[in-house]
Amino acid sequence: MSVFEGRHGSAGAPRAVWGSGGHFGAPSKMSDGFVPVTTTSALPPGAMTWVVVDRERVLLANVEGVFYAVRDACGHRQAPLSKGTLDGHVIECPLHFATFDVRTGKLLSGPVADDVPTYAVEVKDDTVYVKRAPLP
Ligand code: FES
Secondary structure (H helix, E strand, O other): OOOOOOOOOOOOOOOEEOOOOOOOOOOOOOOOOEEEEEEHHHOOOOOEEEEEEOOEEEEEEEEOOEEEEEEOOOOOOOOOHHHOEEEOOEEEOOOOOOEEEOOOOOEEEOOOOOOOOEEOEEEEOOEEEEEOOOOO
């Protein structure tokens, strides 16, 4: 079994898997702390999904060809933001409709909520990588 095989939440879960529970190709090398999560062609502009990076749900969005990653938990009551909507750079929470800027994780409107942590993203060839730890 490769590091990309397995199911969410299972013992020995992979460090990075598709939100759909599918598989991602062969491991490839990247700078320290970055793990491959998807391919650029699998997430077209205007789309978002979620992946798991070190047992943490991370929302991954493609905004006009630029990829962004934030923790997939609303800063209000932890609803999965990836189940909401993406309009330009704005994510809207599906539960109480707080909005966040996917570039910065900053709360834009809605109920009082914390900002959401962001993650560094890098793209090399056709592979999208997310850094394990959120940005400070
Ligand atoms: S859980 Fe997101 S706005 Fe309440």
